[in-house]
Amino acid sequence: MQRDDLADFLRRRREAIRPADVGLAEGPRRRTAGLRREEVALLAGMSTDYVVRLEQGRSAQPSAQMLSALARALRLTEDERDHLYHLAGQQPPRSPGGATHARAGLLRMLDLLGDTPATVASDLGETLAQNRMATLLFGDQTRFRGDRRFHAWRWFTDPEWRQAYPQEDAEHHSRVTVADLRATAARRHGDSDVDGLVHRLLAASPQFAALWGEHEVAVRRSDRKRIVNRQVGVIHLDCETLVTPDLGQKLLVLTPQPGTDAAEKLALLSVVGLTHFSA
Template sequence: MQRDDLADFLRRRRLAIRPADVGLAEGPRRRTAGLRREEVALLAGMSTDYVVRLEQGRSAQPSVQMLSALARALRLSEDERDHLFHLAGQQPPRAAGGVTHARPGLLRMLDLLGDTPATIGSDLGETLAQNRMAMLLLGDQTRLRGDLRFHVWRWFMDADWRAVYPAEDAEHHSRVTVADLRATAARRHGDADVDGLVRRLLAASPEFAAVWGEHEVKVRRSDRKRIVNRQVGVVHVDCETLVTPDQRQKLLVLTPQPGTDAAEKLALLSVVGLQHFSV
């Protein structure tokens, strides 16, 4: 671990980012050229004291989870993210055929969306980044590990996650989720990540096996959802998906459905503030 170089790199990247670049207000009397340490801590979901110790070269070796959170918070490119991991004495995360890091361009779009819930995901349904409103609405999905990081796994294997949607909508969500996975599996034919996920789901979930056997295929580009939030109740949203040219990453934007009280509920949720959700 190269503590001094790690400290210098983190400090310089923090000072190079404007608050507006990550969706934060500039505010009066700002003395710092870039982000404050407490703002980096907020974006990364860690304590300010830990960020201070990292920048002063006084920390123990950061975990892969911590480094990934810092890379997202500082909007690092893939090369910068890998450099961060190497300075910390860790191997950059790699996924055979998959992705582990949201594209910088998508992250900038995510920041610009402000109070509109939005997430960046991989084509296998891993959440790579969320804005604050998406965390308020759905909980923090970026810290999940193992098979739980895949949306399709949570849907078929995690009753708490399934409760985020009304029970009467379950059949629809099962079909569109599996149909989208079918499209990904065909596009990434022979990919170990995709084949392994499908194989584990077939062994673990009779429901998934039944829906998979229907062989329905449809890329999920738009949808309508009812989301059950513990703070404000059922929120009706329209879902639009922007897919990168290589089809490996997606920006999902959730907007209030016209004619419902979704806008008012999202506004209330924003005031309530970020809470911890178990889903």
């Protein structure tokens, strides 16, 4: 671990970011260049004291989870993210089989979307980042580990996860989830990450196995969703999916369906606070 270089790198990256770049107000009487340490701590979900100790070269070796949170908070590019891991004496996340870190440009788009729920996901359905409104709507989907990181795994193996959608919509969501995974499997033919997930799903879920056998293939570009939120009820949303040129990551943006009360319910949800799912 290169403590002094790590401290200098973190400090310089913090000072290079404007508050507006991460969705924060500039505010009056701001004398600090870039972000304040407490703002980095807030964005990364860690204590301000820990950020201070890192920047002063007084911390123990940060965990991979802490480094990932810092990389997201500081909007690091993939090269900068890898450099951060090396300075901390950690191996960067493996990416040949799929991204594990949201692109900096997509993170900036999340910030700009403000009160519109949006998430960044990998092509395997792992949520890499969410903005505040997406977290209010679905809960924190970045917290999962192992196979639970993947939407398809949660959908087909965890009955509670389906409670976020009306029961009558379950068949549609099952089909589009499998068809989207089929498209990824075809594009990444022979990839052990994809093949392993599919193999485990085939063994774990008879419904997945049956749908997989139908060989439907489709990359989701747009969809209509009804989300069941425990605090405000059913919300009717349009989902638009923007895919990166290499198809490795996608930005999912959820907007209120015209002619429904979705906009009012999202505004109410923003005031009510975080939704907690037992899943």
